[in-house]
Amino acid sequence: MNLKEVSEYLGIGETKTRELLKSRNCPFSMKIGYRWYANKKILDKWIQEQSEKKGGIYSI
Known part of the structure; x- marks a missing residue:
């Protein structure tokens, strides 16, 4: 993506x-190159993990 x-x-x-x-x-x-992309399968897994964590908040 x-x-x-x-x-x-x-x-x-x-x-x-x-x-x-x-x-x-x-x-x-x-x-x-100079562009950033995301692997959707790994992104979906990350979203699931974040929602299972307390608060579900990810800080940058």
Whole structure:
């Protein structure tokens, strides 16, 4: 998924999505050339894990 697709999928702005994808501890992001992408299967797993954690909040 590209930046715009991830942003729409998560319901957050592109700036915040970019911060998330660039985060060192982001398990689902990858950089190809100058662009950031997300692996949807890993992103979905990450969302599930976050929702199971207390509060379900991820901080960048």
